[in-house]
Amino acid sequence: MDRVRSANLTPALIASAALHVAAVGAGFIVWPHDTPTVLMKASAVPVTIVTSAPVADIRPAVEADVQETAAVPEPTPEAVPAPPAPVQAAPAPAPTPKVAPAPAPKPKPTLDLDALAANLPKPKPQPRRPALDLEALAANVRTPPQPRAGPTRANAAQGPARVETDTKARPAVGAAQGLSGSEIDALRSKLIKLWNPNCGVEGAANVLIRVEMRLTPDGRVIEAVDLDADKNQSHPVLSAASARALSAVARGQPYSELSRDTYAFWRDIIFTFNARDACR
Amino acid sequence: MPLTLRSAVNSVVVLAALLALGACATPKPEGPAPVPPPPTAPTPPPARPLPPAQPPIARGPIPGSVEDFVVSAGDRIYFDFDQYSVRPDGRLVLDLQAAWLNRYPGVQVRIEGNCDERGTREYNLALGARRAESVRAYLVSRGVNASRITTISYGKERPIDSGTNEDAWAKNRNGHTTLVSGAR
Amino acid sequence: MRPGSLFAALILPFALALAVLSGSASPATAAVEVNINQGNVEPLPIAIPPFAGRDQRSQNVGAQLAQVISSNLQRSGFFRPLDPNSFIERNLDVSVQPKFEDWKVINAQALVNGSVTTEADGRLRVDFRIWDVYNGQQLQGLQFLSTPENWRRIAHKISDVVYKRLTGEEGYFDTRIVFVAESGPKTARVKRLAIMDQDGANPSYLTDGSYMVMTPRFSTTDQEITYMALRADSARVYLFNIETARQETIGDFPGVVFAPRFSPDGAKVAFSVDRAGNSDVYLMDLRSRQSTRLTNDPSIDTSPSFSPDGTRIAFNSDRGGSPQLYVMNADGSGARRISPPGSGRYTTPVWSPKGDFIAFTKQTGGQFHIGVMRPDGSDERILTTSYLDEGPTWAPNGRVLMFFRETEGGASRLWTVDISGRNAQLAPYPSAGSDPAWSPLLK
Numbered sequence: 086m087d088r089v090r091s092a093n094l095t096p097a098l099i100a101s102a103a104l105h106v107a108a109v110g111a112g113f114i115v116w117p118h119d120t121p122t123v124l125m126k127a128s129a130v131p132v133t134i135v136t137s138a139p140v141a142d143i144r145p146a147v148e149a150d151v152q153e154t155a156a157v158p159e160p161t162p163e164a165v166p167a168p169p170a171p172v173q174a175a176p177a178p179a180p181t182p183k184v185a186p187a188p189a190p191k192p193k194p195t196l197d198l199d200a201l202a203a204n205l206p207k208p209k210p211q212p213r214r215p216a217l218d219l220e221a222l223a224a225n226v227r228t229p230p231q232p233r234a235g236p237t238r239a240n241a242a243q244g245p246a247r248v249e250t251d252t253k254a255r256p257a258v259g260a261a262q263g264l265s266g267s268e269i270d271a272l273r274s275k276l277i278k279l280w281n282p283n284c285g286v287e288g289a290a291n292v293l294i295r296v297e298m299r300l301t302p303d304g305r306v307i308e309a310v311d312l313d314a315d316k317n318q319s320h321p322v323l324s325a326a327s328a329r330a331l332s333a334v335a336r337g338q339p340y341s342e343l344s345r346d347t348y349a350f351w352r353d354i355i356f357t358f359n360a361r362d363a364c365r
Numbered sequence: 366m367p368l369t370l371r372s373a374v375n376s377v378v379v380l381a382a383l384l385a386l387g388a389c390a391t392p393k394p395e396g397p398a399p400v401p402p403p404p405t406a407p408t409p410p411p412a413r414p415l416p417p418a419q420p421p422i423a424r425g426p427i428p429g430s431v432e433d434f435v436v437s438a439g440d441r442i443y444f445d446f447d448q449y450s451v452r453p454d455g456r457l458v459l460d461l462q463a464a465w466l467n468r469y470p471g472v473q474v475r476i477e478g479n480c481d482e483r484g485t486r487e488y489n490l491a492l493g494a495r496r497a498e499s500v501r502a503y504l505v506s507r508g509v510n511a512s513r514i515t516t517i518s519y520g521k522e523r524p525i526d527s528g529t530n531e532d533a534w535a536k537n538r539n540g541h542t543t544l545v546s547g548a549r
Numbered sequence: 550m551r552p553g554s555l556f557a558a559l560i561l562p563f564a565l566a567l568a569v570l571s572g573s574a575s576p577a578t579a580a581v582e583v584n585i586n587q588g589n590v591e592p593l594p595i596a597i598p599p600f601a602g603r604d605q606r607s608q609n610v611g612a613q614l615a616q617v618i619s620s621n622l623q624r625s626g627f628f629r630p631l632d633p634n635s636f637i638e639r640n641l642d643v644s645v646q647p648k649f650e651d652w653k654v655i656n657a658q659a660l661v662n663g664s665v666t667t668e669a670d671g672r673l674r675v676d677f678r679i680w681d682v683y684n685g686q687q688l689q690g691l692q693f694l695s696t697p698e699n700w701r702r703i704a705h706k707i708s709d710v711v712y713k714r715l716t717g718e719e720g721y722f723d724t725r726i727v728f729v730a731e732s733g734p735k736t737a738r739v740k741r742l743a744i745m746d747q748d749g750a751n752p753s754y755l756t757d758g759s760y761m762v763m764t765p766r767f768s769t770t771d772q773e774i775t776y777m778a779l780r781a782d783s784a785r786v787y788l789f790n791i792e793t794a795r796q797e798t799i800g801d802f803p804g805v806v807f808a809p810r811f812s813p814d815g816a817k818v819a820f821s822v823d824r825a826g827n828s829d830v831y832l833m834d835l836r837s838r839q840s841t842r843l844t845n846d847p848s849i850d851t852s853p854s855f856s857p858d859g860t861r862i863a864f865n866s867d868r869g870g871s872p873q874l875y876v877m878n879a880d881g882s883g884a885r886r887i888s889p890p891g892s893g894r895y896t897t898p899v900w901s902p903k904g905d906f907i908a909f910t911k912q913t914g915g916q917f918h919i920g921v922m923r924p925d926g927s928d929e930r931i932l933t934t935s936y937l938d939e940g941p942t943w944a945p946n947g948r949v950l951m952f953f954r955e956t957e958g959g960a961s962r963l964w965t966v967d968i969s970g971r972n973a974q975l976a977p978y979p980s981a982g983s984d985p986a987w988s989p990l991l992k
Contacts, residue, residue, distance in 0.1 A: 281590060283716050321713060321714075325717035328688060332684060350581065356584075359584060360588070475782060482955075483912070490784065490823070491851050494805050517781075517782060522779060527736050
């Protein structure tokens with residue numbers, strides 16, 4: 086997994102130095118007159134300064150294992166949340182054996198999803214456009230788009246109903262496209278509960294993180310990217326805020342509040358996390 | 366809530382009583398009645414009569430001693446909150462101090478400025494210094510030679526009352542005159 | 550410039566441009582946009598299992614590391630370390646990816662695991678990783694090497710890394726506090742200079758209590774402190790090197806010398822001298838020993854504190870009739886009041902090491918407060934209130950303050966508060982103390 090590796094090691098800056106503690110305890114020094122008569126050295130003075138190095142020399146987390154752990158829940162998407170975990174808990178060494186079967190389970194999950202995921206590796210926003218293949222793939226899944234018109238309209242207000250007829254005409258505007266108002270509300274209230282902005286940091290209220298996610302028809306996240314990742318990674322506060330936003334999006338799975346019928350309209354969702362009010 | 370004149374004098378007297386380690390200190394009532402002045406100051410007196418159990422003969426402190434100074438003049442004057450001007454009750458005490466010091470010209474004094482805890486440490490060090498200077502200036506104006514006086518500020522570091530109310534704070538806002546040398 | 554406006558200037562246009570670009574260029578990939586304007590602000594649930602070790606000794610150290618890191622992060626107020634008893638996955642191997650599902654079960658949003666190894670040369674090596682549990686990603690991985698007795702500093706450094714990665718702010722855990730340890734009754738208090746780690750560990754005395762000490766301050770560049778010593782007949786300022794225990798007096802001024810504080814480059818000390826009841830601010834060059842008088846006003850001028858760029862000095866003056874905060878140029882010119890009119894008595898200005906705030910002590914009515922305001926006096930925030938709160942000192946990241954609080958009739962204790970005012974708590978020092986001074990990050 087590229088991402089795991091690339092996100093890895095930030096270089097450490099701490100250089101080494103050597104300071105020495107003189108004796109622990111009290112060194113009594115007598116001073117002429119005006120000066121204090123007894124002084125003790127700080128026994129807490131650092132001894133050898135800690136050195137640090139990037140973990141470049143540490144094995145990156147075993148990739149096989151990694152994919153395993155990830156792969157296991159995938160086949161049974163709905164099982165992901167909690168239950169499977171305890172079961173796996175006991176057999177710690179177990180994963181290794183599972184490594185072998187790994188390739189096998191792969192085909193099991195919806196092929197489309199794997200393909201989708203494979204095509205969507207890069208976190209940058211631009212690559213999404215080339216992901217036309219995905220369009221095609223999604224189109225397969227999208228068979229039921231037309232029926233959606235009915236149900237959606239039922240729930241939704243006038244606006245969306247018209248829009249949905251030509252989704253492509255309308256770029257992301259924030260308006261519900263084929264999504265009912267209640268679905269949007271449900272999404273919003275879910276993410277409000279999950280998003281934990283750190284309001285105690287400098288500039289917290291100016292944080293604005295945009296995360297685009299692509300979903301499977303059953304509401305699992307195939308990929309979620311910070312649309313401003315390049316900029317955000319270079320600033321510690323934004324970088325931390327980005328991780329928190331992505332975490333919230335991941336924790337929102339499965340997005341089962343979205344009607345499968347309207348998948349074509351919510352396959353891609355952009356969440357804009359704006360801390361202005363959240364951190365007021 | 367400034368201290369009234371009487372309570373100020375009272376506390377001086379009480380303090381004096383406490384500080385007078387010798388025989389029964391006879392608390393001078395109000396007024397500035399000067400203590401019987403001894404002839405001249407620095408005649409090296411014999412050792413002080415300390416330990417032996419004395420019959421309760423009412424006898425004042427040794428003239429020219431610290432006790433004498435405390436009892437007959439008073440060693441502390443008090444200030445209002447965040448103020449450093451000498452109040453009328455303080456003037457009375459300082460007049461006595463000046464008279465006493467003029468009577469014993471060999472005595473050196475240190476004026477210590479003190480503050481209550483209703484201020485921060487550094488500001489109070491500055492405020493205490495102002496108070497000490499006020500006392501010093503007053504004594505000098507009453508004829509005490511400036512070279513006999515040093516000043517210091519203790520800020521809020523040396524309260525005499527550990528209370529946390531206005532009475533305690535009022536006591537802790539003071540200028541204290543310590544006889545450094547030359548007393549009997 | 551305010552850091553916040555930096556964000557706005559740099560990030561927002563970019564985001565907007567991006568939105569426009571992507572909108573116009575890819576009509577086919579229209580996505581639903583959902584704005585999230587509220588959040589669930591709470592300390593971040595984080596799991597820090599004992600660091601692994603091959604032998605018993607390493608395991609012991611590993612367990613202690615995890616504990617120290619946990620309590621550091623907990624005290625910061627930004628994190629909620631989870632109870633290790635709730636952990637499902639045990640005995641994590643730092644070189645193997647954790648089972649994220651196990652950590653999701655207990656709602657750990659971040660996981661820090663590590664290992665302790667004793668190298669052939671006897672040094673301690675600690676590897677650790679920070680994981681984003683829900684995204685299944687490593688956020689950071691580092692390795693520290695040190696002598697075994699230094700394990701606490703390793704824990705503090707790891708805490709700093711975790712804190713920075715997950716909040717974006719610089720950490721402040723690998724630091725120490727010099728302060729005044731107090732004992733004895735109020736009317737005969739013994740005050741000794743003392744030093745401890747930021748988390749209260751390794752406390753030790755630097756003076757013996759035969760004279761009073763107060764207002765110690767760290768140099769920003771050195772293992773050096775300056776403090777004031779008060780004796781019956783003198784009030785002097787000293788320099789004290791805590792590494793060598795070498796000490797010297799600053800200047801030989803008649804009168805009361807107090808309120809020392811280093812310049813940001815450590816080359817000068819600003820302080821107050823009282824002469825004949827008039828306190829003014831002076832500046833001494835430590836190399837040339839030349840001193841300059843910066844204020845010349847019949848009022849009280851004290852508590853000087855440099856801006857981190859060294860160009861300005863905040864100080865306390867009652868030249869307007871009551872103690873207020875002023876800022877002047879470092880040469881003493883251009884003094885200007887910054888504290889708002891008519892709202893209380895302000896003292897002890899302390900410029901944040903980040904430059905964006907000045908902390909102070911404020912009195913209103915019968916109460917004392919610790920607060921912060923912008924260097925121009927705007928945006929005042931009162932962070933604490935009590936019978937006596939005094940003497941703020943900044944953590945090196947400029948987000949946390951330590952101060953001391955005296956309750957009515959009680960002992961003086963050290964406290965911390967963050968600049969939002971949300972997280973005020975007793976500092977981890979169990980006895981009476983005052984006048985804390987936070988060190989810079991240790992080198």
